[in-house]
Amino acid sequence: xxxxxxxxxxxxxxxxxxxxxxxxxxxxxxxxxxxxxxxxxxxxxxxxxxxxxxxxxxxxxxxxxxxxxxxxxxxxxxxxxxxxxxxxxxxxxxxxxxxxxxxxxxxxxxxxxxxxxxxxxxxxxxxxxxxxxxxxxxxxxxxxxxxxxxxxxxxxxxxxxxxxxxxxxxxxxxxxxxxxxxxxxxxxxxxxxxxxxxxxxxxxxxxxxxxxxxxxxxxxxxxxxxxxxxxxxxxxxxxxxxxxxxxxxxxxxxxxxxxxxxxxxxxxxxxxxxxxxxxxxxxxxxxxxxxxxxxxxxxxxxxxxxxxxxxxxxxxxxxxxxxxxxxxxxxxxxxxxxxxxxxxxxxxxxxxxxxxxxxxxxxxxxxxxxxxxxxxxxxxxxxxxxxxxxxxxxxxxxxxxxxxxxxxxxxxxxxxxxxxxxxxxxxxxxxxxxxxxxxxxxxxxxxxxxxxxxxxxxxxxxxxxxxxxxxxxxxxxxxxxxxxxxxxxxxxxxxxxxxxxxxxxxxxxxxxxxxxxxxxxxxxxxxxxxxxxxxxxxxxxxxxxxxxxxxxxxxxxxxxxxxxxxxxxxxxxxxxxxxxxxxxxxxxxxxxxxxxxxxxxxxxxxxxxxxxxxxxxxxx
Ligand SMILES: [Ca+2]
Ligand SMILES: [Ca+2]
Ligand SMILES: [Ca+2]
Numbered sequence: 001x002x003x004x005x006x007x008x009x010x011x012x013x014x015x016x017x018x019x020x021x022x023x024x025x026x027x028x029x030x031x032x033x034x035x036x037x038x039x040x041x042x043x044x045x046x047x048x049x050x051x052x053x054x055x056x057x058x059x060x061x062x063x064x065x066x067x068x069x070x071x072x073x074x075x076x077x078x079x080x081x082x083x084x085x086x087x088x089x090x091x092x093x094x095x096x097x098x099x100x101x102x103x104x105x106x107x108x109x110x111x112x113x114x115x116x117x118x119x120x121x122x123x124x125x126x127x128x129x130x131x132x133x134x135x136x137x138x139x140x141x142x143x144x145x146x147x148x149x150x151x152x153x154x155x156x157x158x159x160x161x162x163x164x165x166x167x168x169x170x171x172x173x174x175x176x177x178x179x180x181x182x183x184x185x186x187x188x189x190x191x192x193x194x195x196x197x198x199x200x201x202x203x204x205x206x207x208x209x210x211x212x213x214x215x216x217x218x219x220x221x222x223x224x225x226x227x228x229x230x231x232x233x234x235x236x237x238x239x240x241x242x243x244x245x246x247x248x249x250x251x252x253x254x255x256x257x258x259x260x261x262x263x264x265x266x267x268x269x270x271x272x273x274x275x276x277x278x279x280x281x282x283x284x285x286x287x288x289x290x291x292x293x294x295x296x297x298x299x300x301x302x303x304x305x306x307x308x309x310x311x312x313x314x315x316x317x318x319x320x321x322x323x324x325x326x327x328x329x330x331x332x333x334x335x336x337x338x339x340x341x342x343x344x345x346x347x348x349x350x351x352x353x354x355x356x357x358x359x360x361x362x363x364x365x366x367x368x369x370x371x372x373x374x375x376x377x378x379x380x381x382x383x384x385x386x387x388x389x390x391x392x393x394x395x396x397x398x399x400x401x402x403x404x405x406x407x408x409x410x411x412x413x414x415x416x417x418x419x420x421x422x423x424x425x426x427x428x429x430x431x432x433x434x435x436x437x438x439x440x441x442x443x444x445x446x447x448x449x450x451x452x453x454x455x456x457x458x459x460x461x462x463x464x465x466x467x468x469x470x471x472x473x474x475x476x477x478x479x480x481x482x483x484x485x486x487x488x489x490x491x492x493x494x495x496x497x498x499x500x501x502x503x504x505x506x507x508x509x510x511x512x513x514x515x516x517x518x519x520x521x522x523x524x525x526x527x528x529x530x531x532x533x534x535x536x537x538x539x540x541x542x543x544x545x546x547x548x549x550x551x552x553x554x555x556x557x558x559x560x561x562x563x564x565x566x567x568x569x570x571x572x573x574x575x576x577x578x579x580x581x582x583x584x585x586x587x588x589x590x591x592x593x594x595x596x597x598x599x600x601x602x603x604x605x606x607x608x609x610x611x612x613x614x615x616x617x618x619x620x
Pocket of ligand 1: 377378379429431
């Protein structure tokens with residue numbers, strides 16, 4: 001029959017059983033009815049007398065003549081029925097939707113989505129009506145020996161007298177997103193038999209449903225709900241922050257962050273004028289004493305500042321020789337600070353110095369000199385109760401291919417002693433981290449004398465030494481930054497410069513990609529996760545604000561100017577890191593993040609002017 005521009009089937013009153021088939025025809029691999037499914041119906045029904053019911057669909061266990069599953073409607077309600085069985089017996093459960101507005105003589109599309117105890121009805125792509133029933137749809141409803149009846153319940157009574165245009169059982173769950181939104185929602189299409197197609201004036205999608213629909217997507221609103229096994233794979237929409245989160249392994253993982261973010265970015269907090277240009281900054285806390293920052297300054301004096309009344313104030317000057325970086329660490333209650341000196345002293349002696357905090361004098365005093373070669377960086381770490389220091393030796397004279405050294409603390413002599421040497425090429429940075437029981441050490445190799453295109457290596461500690469674990473192709477690597485997001489482990493490299501003696505230098509050889517790698521635990525290897533365009537990147541700093549994770553890059557030079565923006569990237573789950581804020585910087589060299597009771601801060605140094613800046617993170 002054709003009515004209102006669309007065709008439907010009318011069932012013959014003479015052969016009420018004609019539209020039936022054994023369940024085994026569609027359940028040929030497994031005779032359990034799906035636990036989650038949708039039923040999609042397009043129908044046009046005549047007005048019915050009150051209390052009269054008509055069946056759209058029934059699945060009947062033939063021998064017992066019991067209704068396993070049924071869908072029927074009355075002038076005021078749509079009923080979904082199913083049989084629940086347990087050791088105590090079998091019950092007919094009925095879930096009723098009021099006023100489905102069916103009996104107005106128009107075409108309508110109903111989508112009933114069932115998932116455990118959740119029953120959801122969508123009419124003409126409108127808002128869904130959800131019913132949570134006490135009795136969930138059974139996980140194991142056997143249809144063995146059962147028969148499907150279309151438009152009846154095996155009997156003449158309750159036979160469907162309207163027109164049906166579409167009747168689809170879709171395993172999985174909610175079919176609504178496959179039909180809706182739709183230009184013509186009263187005739188939304190999932191699957192229409194060929195004979196009924198082609199009268200609505202537009203081409204209709206009648207794809208054979210090759211893939212079962214997956215998972216029930218439930219979105220919870222309101223304040224942060226629990227995320228346990230029960231909520232796994234469910235969504236939570238945080239309306240106040242416009243953030244969508246997915247419950248994965250008992251943690252809410254950000255899937256999409258909206259325009260409004262908790263971090264309202266930064267405001268200038270302090271201009272920290274330094275003795276000279278600053279290459280590295282190190283923020284640290286000495287218990288019961290306070291928060292400090294050490295600046296590694298290019299000229300003959302580096303400095304330590306103490307956080308006083310909400311600002312860094314001058315605290316101690318320390319003579320250094322083109323200091324590149326500071327590293328704070330503790331051994332027991334002893335507090336140390338190691339400086340990497342790039343140049344020899346006035347007498348031509350080349351060494352870096354470890355300072356120790358004097359609790360009596362409340363100052364750092366020299367503790368141990370360590371011979372180094374244009375040292376760029378110190379890394380301090382502890383493995384199984386033993387303390388180590390690794391120095392990045394950049395070059396000796398013109399030779400960049402030299403050894404960097406790992407020192408180990410000797411508790412007997414109370415000194416660091418050389419423990420292992422590792423061949424490096426223009427080493428710039430060491431980064432230590434652990435994954436489970438394994439200790440790793442990554443080196444940034446920046447230059448081998450002719451090229452910046454080099455392998456930077458990651459070592460793993462096995463049998464008491466660090467052994468090569470993986471190599472990464474890098475371009476003037478200046479920094480490795482390791483960070484964790486939930487269970488995931490990432491390693492980001494700052495590529496500063498593409499240069500090769502063989503090739504002529506190009507202007508854009510500073511504007512290159514830096515790379516974030518992610519540990520694939522199964523493959524036991526770091527794999528490329530994301531590349532980010534950077535301008536002679538010298539440092540990555542990872543930090544978090546509330547539930548959000550960020551990376552900030554020190555962009556230092558674009559080939560023409562040191563006035564380039566450094567960028568804050570926000571972790572946006574599946575999208576990776578997305579640029580969210582630009583900060584004008586000048587020769588930016590190093591970023592550090594820190595917190596005080598008053599809030600969260602970033603501080604960055606400039607390798608080109610004697611001015612570091614403290615920025616306060618605005619949160620709202
Ligand atoms: Ca380092
Ligand atoms: Ca870093
Ligand atoms: Ca840093």
